[in-house]
Amino acid sequence: MPRTEEGGEATVNVAVPGPAKIEFLYFADCPSHPEALELLRSVLDDHRVESEIDILEVTSDAQARTLAFPGSPTIRIDGRDVDPLGAAARPSLSCRIYRLPDGRASPLPTREQIEEALT
């Protein structure tokens, strides 16, 4: 443990590495993506994660299949979907259904889902 000149313990700022890759995939016709991106950035800020977000617009059914894109928005952190259950849905150019803890449907993941994927 580092010591101060007075002999006490020093505070050491340790850089915690963020995820290697954060992907944000969206379909422009689905209106949820600006709010979802704002939510993602807010969570990253709160957790002092400085990783870049790779933002990709999905524009065709073929691209959706290639990317295994289950709907907009899709957020992957180091390849892990923030909603693993929904990740298996059929690739589609459509809005994605997320489930809130109380069972209601939402076009956005929850803050908690994103946070959980970060850990």
Added chain:
Amino acid sequence: MSLPLGSQAPAFLLHGVDGSDRSLASYEDAELLALIQSCNHCPYVLAWEGRMIALQRAYADRGVRLVAVNSNDASRHPEDGFERMVTHAAEQAFNFDYLHDPEQLLARALGSERTPEVFLFDRARHLVYHGAVDDNRDDSAVGRHYLAEAIDAALAGEPVAVSETPAVGCTVKWLS
């Protein structure tokens, strides 16, 4: 382009999830008719349809009929096929008709763009309100109940104060 306010309701003949065919004339006894562009798989529809059920329940005895219409291309979006409509309506215990518009004739006549998107017609079947059910997909954060306010005004024979609002939701999935 969406149907302009004041326009006459378009004629239609569509199959419903209850097995019956429905036309505009099927609802001639209704004081008000709300055609709601809808579907099975859109999260915005799923978020709002509980409120649609509640509205139908609240206004049924005053002659208001809500009718949901699914026009999405099921070849690209199999979740929106007719059999899934039947299942979805049963699972959600719809208290309103749910009609299939596979040729998208009604959607085109209405000029629908989103799901959900409301077209409220008065007793003379003139369009008096077009847009969203209310102002927030999160039912705990709703401030303005646009459709309910429009229904109240129309039932009272008064002008609808807010007659057009942006419909927020998924796009209608048009046939290629």
